[in-house]
Amino acid sequence: MERDIRSVEDVLRLLDGLFAGDADRxxxxxxxxxxxxxxxxxxxxxxxxxxxxxxxxSCLDREVVRPGRALDLGCGPxxxxxxxxxxxxxxxxxxxxxxxxxxARERARGAGVEGIRFHEGDAFALxxxxxxxGMGAGTGALSGPYDLVCDSGCFHHLPPHRRISYLALLDRVxxxxxxxALTCFAAGAMGSELPDADFYRDARxxxxxxxxxxxxxWIFSGLTEVExxxxxxxxxxxxxxxxxxxxxALFRRDG
Numbered sequence: 575m576e577r578d579i580r581s582v583e584d585v586l587r588l589l590d591g592l593f594a595g596d597a598d599r600x601x602x603x604x605x606x607x608x609x610x611x612x613x614x615x616x617x618x619x620x621x622x623x624x625x626x627x628x629x630x631x632s633c634l635d636r637e638v639v640r641p642g643r644a645l646d647l648g649c650g651p652x653x654x655x656x657x658x659x660x661x662x663x664x665x666x667x668x669x670x671x672x673x674x675x676x677x678a679r680e681r682a683r684g685a686g687v688e689g690i691r692f693h694e695g696d697a698f699a700l701x702x703x704x705x706x707x708g709m710g711a712g713t714g715a716l717s718g719p720y721d722l723v724c725d726s727g728c729f730h731h732l733p734p735h736r737r738i739s740y741l742a743l744l745d746r747v748x749x750x751x752x753x754x755a756l757t758c759f760a761a762g763a764m765g766s767e768l769p770d771a772d773f774y775r776d777a778r779x780x781x782x783x784x785x786x787x788x789x790x791x792w793i794f795s796g797l798t799e800v801e802x803x804x805x806x807x808x809x810x811x812x813x814x815x816x817x818x819x820x821x822x823a824l825f826r827r828d829g
Contacts, residue, residue: 652678
C-alpha cells in the first residue's frame with residue numbers, strides 16, 4: 575500500500591502519470607522524443623528556420639523590452655536566443671532536447687554571438703548550482719531574476735496541471751518590471767480545443783493546446799497585459815518568422 579502524496583508537487587507528478595507514455599512532451603523523459611523531432615533538420619517544420627519571431631523583434635525595436643537578463647524557455651534551435659544575445663541580453667536558453675541544444679549552440683557560434691548559456695533539461699526542475707559553460711550545455715542555475723522570459727512554443731505543449739508549475743516558475747524568476755513574451759497556438763487555427771478535463775480522459779494532448787485571448791488573460795491575470803495579438807504572417811524572404819496560427823502576447827510583472 576502506498577500513501578505518497580503530501581505536496582502539490584506530488585499531485586503534479588501523479589497527474590503527469592495519467593498520460594500515456596508517448597504523450598509526454600514536457601518532462602525530462604520526453605528528451606528522446608524531441609531528439610527524434612529535431613534529428614532531421616531538413617524537415618519542413620516552420621520554426622526550424624533561422625529567423626527570430628517577428629513579435630519579439632517588434633518589441634525590441636520599439637524598446638518596449640530593453641536589454642537585460644533573459645530566459646528562453648524551450649529554445650529549440652536557438653533562433654530567438656541568438657537575437658536576444660545580438661541585442662545585448664545575457665541569455666539562459668533551455669531545452670529538453672540535447673539535439674536542439676546542439677543545433678542552437680552551432681547557430682550561436684556561426685552567428686558569432688556571445689552571452690548565451692545553454693542548458694539541457696526540464697526548466698521546472700533545473701536548480702541552482704551549475705553555472706554551465708558559456709556556449710556549452712549546463713544543467714541548472716536558472717535562478718533569475720530575469721528581465722525577460724521568452725517562450726515561443728513551449729507553453730502550449732504543457733498539460734493543464736503544469737500551468738501551475740509554469741506560473742510558479744515565473745513567480746520565482748521574473749524580475750519586478752520584467753516581461754513574459756509568449757507565442758502559443760491560437761484556438762480555431764492550431765491546437766486542440768478540448769476542455770481541460772478531457773485531456774486526462776484521453777490521456778493525450780493531441781499535439782498541443784489551443785488558447786483563446788480570454789483564456790490567456792485569465793491564466794496570466796497576475797501579470798499586466800501589454801500586448802496580445804495574432805502573429806503576423808511573414809513572407810519567405812522576410813528576415814523574421816511569422817505564422818498567423820499563433821498568438822503573441824507580452825505581459826509585464828509590475829514592480
